[in-house]
Amino acid sequence: EAGVAQSPRYKIIEKRQSVAFWCNPISGHATLYWYQQILGQGPKLLIQFQNNGVVDDSQLPKDRFSAERLKGVDSTLKIQPAKLEDSAVYLCASSSGAHPYFGPGTRLLVL
């Protein structure tokens, strides 16, 4: 079974630029999550989708972050404009009723 795929794996941008991350969940998984992990911290949920509907986006900074899951499969997370404090690993995860399975993450560095 293929795992959660994410791209790109690494991204370096300057502050005020925009960036987008892509996630392809495990086939058949209805629930998809985006987590942000800042260095030295545990992952923090940004947004949770059930199929193509948002279940929880209470911790998503909506003035600069947006996410969508069209057709209830792939998802993209966008940051516009990026700030220095957005430097982190962005983890996508998916589940089908059991625990979430995580992808390898995208490491973002904002200079």
Added chain:
Amino acid sequence: DQQVKQNSPSLSVQEGRISILNCDYTNSMFDYFLWYKKYPAEGPTFLISISSIKDKNEDGRFTVFLNKSAKHLSLHIVPSQPGDSAVYFCAASRGGSQGNLIFGKGTKLSVKP
């Protein structure tokens, strides 16, 4: 305010000995607890979980204990192996396995040959 706390940033044990990783939580509404293992440059990998209706769950060398009155859980690894060296994250949820996972900061385990 941290709802899930892992107070030991690191732990070092000898191969073959027991590793005990601890986790405390503050929210009595949490009903599901998980442990994830993370290697560098990889995403977290699920290890073991426990529901709040249980006080122990075992899977091979890994056992998780839950003490609800103390709001404390621990992960025991017996015997420890060098391949167990990784960062271990404790996580808790209010909505079962599908809920928002609240993670601790992690404990880096080093198992020395």
